[in-house]
Amino acid sequence: MTHATAFTPAEIGGLARRIDRPVVLVGLMGVGKSTVGRRLAALLDTDFIDVDEEIERAADRSVSEIFEAHGELYFRAGERRVIARLVEEGHGVIATGGGAFVDPETRALILDRAIAVWLDCDIDTLVERTARRDSRPLLRKGDPRAILTQLKDQRGDAYAEAQVHVVTDDAPHTETALSILSAIDAWL
Ligand SMILES: Nc1ncnc2c1ncn2[C@@H]1O[C@H](COP(=O)(O)OP(=O)(O)O)[C@@H](O)[C@H]1O
Numbered sequence: 343m344t345h346a347t348a349f350t351p352a353e354i355g356g357l358a359r360r361i362d363r364p365v366v367l368v369g370l371m372g373v374g375k376s377t378v379g380r381r382l383a384a385l386l387d388t389d390f391i392d393v394d395e396e397i398e399r400a401a402d403r404s405v406s407e408i409f410e411a412h413g414e415l416y417f418r419a420g421e422r423r424v425i426a427r428l429v430e431e432g433h434g435v436i437a438t439g440g441g442a443f444v445d446p447e448t449r450a451l452i453l454d455r456a457i458a459v460w461l462d463c464d465i466d467t468l469v470e471r472t473a474r475r476d477s478r479p480l481l482r483k484g485d486p487r488a489i490l491t492q493l494k495d496q497r498g499d500a501y502a503e504a505q506v507h508v509v510t511d512d513a514p515h516t517e518t519a520l521s522i523l524s525a526i527d528a529w530l
Pocket residue numbers: 369370371372373374375376377378437471472474510511512513514515518
């Protein structure tokens with residue numbers, strides 16, 4: 343559920359000043375972490391970093407190529423290191439990849455040093471959105487709906503540890519970003 347939340351620019355500025363830690367978006371593949379995260383950073387007039395893009399830049403390979411060449415465990419090790427660095431650097435908004443927050447070490451770090459926002463939506467929407475791009479190696483292993491359903495079940499308890507929970511729908515990205523602001527405002 344998203345709310346058409348009206349914030350004046352001054353209110354958003356005031357909220358941005360109260361946010362003294364990185365806002366880290368977590369949740370399943372396709373929920374909107376990368377695209378809504380960029381919009382959220384723009385609203386807050388802060389910088390945006392996507393963890394997968396940082397990993398790709400450091401490795402000079404795509405996430406799919408890393409999975410293919412070295413396997414998931416190697417990717418997770420790199421992901422853990424990159425997130426530790428990004429949280430330490432204190433970026434404004436950080437979009438993680440869907441598996442990152444499941445790692446206990448990464449989750450503890452984010453909960454301690456950042457504000458974790460769990461973006462959540464229904465499986466039908468995730469299936470439709472993730473079908474648009476063939477860039478997610480975990481979804482190539484079988485039926486995407488079955489895989490996403492299983493991951494939702496496996497990861498739900500970890501995601502639920504996030505300080506802020508926002509249930510989204512197909513509202514435009516900016517509206518979703520405003521819902522996140524509203525939820526952070528209520529939590530602070
Ligand atoms: N709230 C939304 N409304 C409509 N489309 C969305 C929304 N959030 C994300 N999308 C679309 O879904 C796809 C996946 O979004 P993305 O931000 O890459 O998700 P994630 O990083 O969580 O895997 C993109 O095509 C994106 O534009």
